[in-house]
Amino acid sequence: MSNLHRNNFASADDHESISRRNWIAVGAAAISVAAIGPLPHVTRASEPKAEPFAYRFLLASSLYGYGKLEEIVPLVRSTGATAIDIWPKVHGDQREQIDAMGEPAFADLLARNDVTLGCITQYKLGPFGLADEMRLAQRLGCKTIVTGAVGPRGLGGKELKFAVSDFVEKMKPHLEMAQQTGVTIAIENHANNLVDSPDAIRWLAELCPSTNLAIALAPYHLAQDPIMIAKLISDIGDRMAVFYAWQHGNGSMAAQPKESELLQMPGRGDLDFEPIVAALRRINYQGWTEIFMHSYPRGTAILNSINAVTDEVKRGAAYMNRLAGLD
Numbered sequence: 174m175s176n177l178h179r180n181n182f183a184s185a186d187d188h189e190s191i192s193r194r195n196w197i198a199v200g201a202a203a204i205s206v207a208a209i210g211p212l213p214h215v216t217r218a219s220e221p222k223a224e225p226f227a228y229r230f231l232l233a234s235s236l237y238g239y240g241k242l243e244e245i246v247p248l249v250r251s252t253g254a255t256a257i258d259i260w261p262k263v264h265g266d267q268r269e270q271i272d273a274m275g276e277p278a279f280a281d282l283l284a285r286n287d288v289t290l291g292c293i294t295q296y297k298l299g300p301f302g303l304a305d306e307m308r309l310a311q312r313l314g315c316k317t318i319v320t321g322a323v324g325p326r327g328l329g330g331k332e333l334k335f336a337v338s339d340f341v342e343k344m345k346p347h348l349e350m351a352q353q354t355g356v357t358i359a360i361e362n363h364a365n366n367l368v369d370s371p372d373a374i375r376w377l378a379e380l381c382p383s384t385n386l387a388i389a390l391a392p393y394h395l396a397q398d399p400i401m402i403a404k405l406i407s408d409i410g411d412r413m414a415v416f417y418a419w420q421h422g423n424g425s426m427a428a429q430p431k432e433s434e435l436l437q438m439p440g441r442g443d444l445d446f447e448p449i450v451a452a453l454r455r456i457n458y459q460g461w462t463e464i465f466m467h468s469y470p471r472g473t474a475i476l477n478s479i480n481a482v483t484d485e486v487k488r489g490a491a492y493m494n495r496l497a498g499l500d
Contacts, residue, residue, distance in 0.1 A: 226454045227499065230254035230490055231291045231415070231461040235265035236482050238474035242270050242282060248483045249288045253490040256291025257283075258319075258463060263471045268293065280313060290315040291461055292359075292415065299323060300358060301343070304350055311354040317414055317461065319359045319389045322377075324367030336367055337376040344386060351385035359389040359414040369394060371405050378412040387414035387460075392444065393421050393437065399445040403452035410456050417465045418493055420444035425467035431476070437466035438485065440492030450496040464489035 232254040237245050245267070249257050261268035271279045283290060290313045295306055300320050310318060323343075324336045344358070351358050362374050374388060381387070390413050392402050397420060406413065421444070422436025423429060436442035453462075464486045468475045476482045494500045 223457055224459060226457050228462045228493060231256050231258045231463045232486065233258045233260060233463055233465055234267035235260035236475050236486065237479060238472055239266045240474060240479055242267050244479055246282050246286050246288055249286065252483060252486045256289040258292040258294055259290065260294045261297060276312060292317040292319060294319045296321050301347060303347065303358065307350055307354040307356045310356050316355060317357050317359055319361055319415060321363045321366050322360050322368040326365055326367060333373055334376050337373055338380055340367060341380045341382060345382060348383045348385045352383065357385050357387050357414050359387045361389040361391055362394050364394045371401065374405060375408055378409040381412055388412050389415035391417045391419055393419045397421055397444050399448045403448040406449065406452040407456060414460045416458065416460060416462050418462060418489060419465040425469050428469055434469065439464060439489045447496050450493065454497060
C-alpha cells in the first residue's frame with residue numbers, strides 16, 4: 174500500500190496523536206509571535222501598487238479658438254499633454270472639424286502625432302443628450318465627456334440634496350450607455366447651474382451610483398479660497414475625473430487687456446495653487462489636468478499666434494509641476 178493510502182487509513186489513535194502534536198505546534202507559534210510582536214505587513218505580488226502622483230495633462234482645443242486640428246494636434250505633446258480635449262462652437266470649432274474631415278482622418282491625425290482623444294466637452298448637448306456622442310467617443314477611444322448638470326438653481330440644504338439626487342436618478346439610463354461605451358460623464362461645477370457650489374459637488378460625489386458619473390472641477394467657478402478648494406478636492410477624491418488648473422482672475426465675460434485676461438491662468442492671478450496641488454498629491458489624483466482659461470469673445474485664441482498659445486500652456490504646466498516637485 175502506498176504512503177498516500179496508509180495516511181488515508183490511519184487509526185484513530187494516530188489521528189489523536191497527530192492532532193495533539195499540531196496543537197502543541199500552534200501554541201508554540203502563538204507564544205513566539207506574542208514575544209516578538211506583530212509581523213510586518215508583506216505586500217503580495219498580486220496586490221496592485223499605487224501609481225506615483227503625476228499629472229495627466231489634457232490640452233483644450235478651445236485655447237486656440239477656431240484653429241485647425243492639423244496645426245493643433247502636432248503641438249499637443251510639446252505642452253506636456255498626451256491627449257486633446259475637443260470643444261465645439263462657440264468656444265472652439267474642432268468638434269465640427271472632426272465631422273468635416275471624417276473620423277478616419279481624425280484618428281489618423283492623432284495616431285501620427287502619438288496623441289489620444291482624452292475628452293470631448295459638450296455643454297450644448299447636455300447630460301441627457303450624449304448618446305450619439307458617447308458612441309463616437311467609443312469609436313475614437315475617448316473615455317471622458319464633460320458637460321453640465323440639469324436642475325433648479327440657487328438651492329441649499331435638504332432642497333439641494335433632493336435636487337442633486339433627482340438629477341442622479343434621471344442620469345441612470347444614460348449611465349447604462351456610458352458603461353456600455355466605456356465613457357465617464359464628468360459634470361462641471363459651472364456657474365448658474367444645479368451643481369455650482371461646494372455642497373452640490375459633495376452631494377454629487379456622495380450620490381454617484383456609478384464610476385461612469387464623475388466631477389470636472391473648475392476653481393474658476395468657486396470662491397477663490399485655496400484652502401476651501403483643497404478640502405473639496407480631498408472630500409471628493411477619486412470622483413473627480415477632470416481638474417481645471419484655472420482661476421477666476423479678472424473674469425472672462427468682458428473685453429479687457431490681454432495681460433488682465435491671462436490672470437485666469439495658473440501662476441498668473443492671485444489664487445494660491447500650492448494647497449490645491451498638495452491636495453491633488455494627497456489623494457494621488459489620477460484624472461485629467463487641463464491648463465485652462467476662457468478668451469473674450471468666445472471662439473478667439475487666448476493669444477495672437479498658435480505658438481504663443483502653446484508657450485503659455487507650457488508655462489502653466491511648468492508652474493503646476495514646480496508646485497508638485499515634479500520639475
